[in-house]
Amino acid sequence: MAFTLPDLPYAKDALAPHMSAETLEFHHGKHHKAYVDKANGMIEGTNLADASLIEAIRAAKDQGNKGLFNNTAQIWNHSFFWQCLAPAGSTRASGKLKEMIDSDFGGEQALLEKLATESVNHFASGWGWLILNNDKLEITSLHDADTPAVHGMTPLLTIDVWEHAYYIDYRNERPRFVKTVLENIINWDFVAQNLDGKGLDRADQQQTASATA
Known part of the structure; x- marks a missing residue:
């Protein structure tokens, strides 16, 4: 049994x-795939094989088990991240999500600025997160491969x-990368869908029979 590299939801x-x-x-074809390959090697023959x-x-x-945690968590984090993106202009925050953004942050631009600040100022590697906590939107960040899956976060x-994530297109310019992504290619439909509390499930996967089995 093995985990698989999920297809991107766009070209x-x-x-x-x-x-x-x-x-x-x-990023997807090499970095994400490497986490999948390493995790599979660590799990094979253990009680986690299914x-x-x-x-x-x-x-x-x-x-x-830090090695296994880092690789499996990065599979999940990346699988979730790809779904957070969409072609420019294809989705917009609306409905309940927009109402919550307006209520909790005073508008979409204020939300984006706060999330950008959190993400840009996160020391070293990690992830910026928008989460739901007691029906309120909150912003946080997690180090390295750490993931909401072990913190009870939504x-x-x-x-x-x-x-x-950005060295090819933006070299070392994390601020420009973060600002560009947040202001242009966020999949707001996916963000809104996750208000149902099932976001963890949307990047989960069951193992499949390995090609060498």
């Missing part, structure tokens, strides 16, 4: 010019601030 060039096909080829991705993440955390939106 590799669909997010250009804000995120290039080359970035997706490396576990779901979230089950494996939580078991690794409980067991203090994830709505994330932005990857590992350097591999």
